[in-house]
Amino acid sequence: MKTLTMLLVAALTALSSSTLANPPDDIEQKLQEMGVTLYKMPAPTANYVRAVRSGNLIFLSGHGPMKPDGENVVGKLGKDLSVEQGQEAARYTAIALLSSLKEEIGDLDQVSRIVKVHGMVNSTPDFTDHSQVMNGFSDFMVELFGESGRHARAAVGMGSLPGNIAVEIEIVVEVR
Numbered sequence: 001m002k003t004l005t006m007l008l009v010a011a012l013t014a015l016s017s018s019t020l021a022n023p024p025d026d027i028e029q030k031l032q033e034m035g036v037t038l039y040k041m042p043a044p045t046a047n048y049v050r051a052v053r054s055g056n057l058i059f060l061s062g063h064g065p066m067k068p069d070g071e072n073v074v075g076k077l078g079k080d081l082s083v084e085q086g087q088e089a090a091r092y093t094a095i096a097l098l099s100s101l102k103e104e105i106g107d108l109d110q111v112s113r114i115v116k117v118h119g120m121v122n123s124t125p126d127f128t129d130h131s132q133v134m135n136g137f138s139d140f141m142v143e144l145f146g147e148s149g150r151h152a153r154a155a156v157g158m159g160s161l162p163g164n165i166a167v168e169i170e171i172v173v174e175v176r
Contacts, residue, residue: 027108051104063096064165065089078127087136089166114151116172123157130155
């Protein structure tokens with residue numbers, strides 16, 4: 001009985017960890033199905049790099065909400081933009097981050113987990129829905145990567161962001 005219980009626990013543990021640790025097999029196909037196209041990122045405009053690898057972790061610098069036409073979503077949440085527009089900006093930022101990540105690692109199927117997200121929301125002092133804005137990013141990652149897209153997260157308000165962008169997001173990604 002004890003051996004059967006141990007085997008059952010081992011099987012459930014293996015099943016559980018494989019569903020959490022393994023995102024879908026073809027992330028780029030999934031992106032196509034979602035109607036998302038990645039693009040070549042412009043060079044950084046200051047003295048930094050977009051990504052740094054340390055072991056199996058990729059640290060991506062803060063990215064903004066670049067739309068397909070190359071323009072950024074700009075404005076303050078609570079004044080110029082609604083929560084829904086902020087969520088769309090966060091989704092655009094997710095696409096920009098994935099574009100940089102693909103340039104860094106070559107194949108998004110190498111992603112094993114979205115680990116940590118730091119979201120900065122350009123907002124008025126009385127705006128309090130930062131986490132709702134960041135759900136635009138988080139929901140996109142879970143839709144794309146499944147359970148491996150779930151992550152630890154901070155969502156904070158900022159008095160301003162570079163170029164008046166609506167959001168800036170930096171992430172840490174684990175790769176195989």
